[in-house]
Amino acid sequence: MLDSVIFAMTKLGFAIIRLVIAETGWPNAGDVDQIGVNIFNSATYNRNLIQRMTSKLAIETPARPSVVIPTFIFALYNENQKGGSGTKRHWGLLNPDGTSVYEVDLTEKRPKFD
Template sequence: MLDSVIFAMTKLGFPNVRLVIAEIGWPNAGDVDQIGANIFNAATYNRNLIRRMTSKLATGAPARPSVVIPTFIFALYNENQKGGPGTERHWGLLSPNETSVYEVDLTEKRSELD
């Protein structure tokens, strides 16, 4: 998807537009019909995202392999009072009481998490 934005902006005459990924993540819980919204999948997704975006070997999109793309995980906290489907309340790395929903290393100091 990043490459499609790069190619489209280039065709429109803006070849050097800087990309930022503002909200990316995976829900850690949801309603019974929201298959895949669970702690295991959220932890796996966000750990792999962090590993990919902080890798020293491969950064950026295929169209711009040497360009770092700033990336912001959605969200820091689960929003227990938000309305809508269950997944709307469960995107955070932390619960509203500030406890971790699952282990994730944002410091780049640990190579692997259990």
């Protein structure tokens, strides 16, 4: 998908613009009717994202070999005061009190989970 964005940008004349993934993540809780929203899926998504973006292969795509793509996880904290659907309040790696929602290693120095 990243290369399709790069090719589209190049076709529009923006070949030298750097690609950055500004917000990505998975909600860890939500309303009853929001399918697939749970701690397991959130932990899996963010662990795989961290593994992918910190691996040797993360620094390249076929369209831009040897180029780092900065990636930012949304969000650090769950926002218990935010309005709207349940998922809007549950994107964080941490609860509002600073405790972990689930174990995630941002350093990639700990042993991998099963």
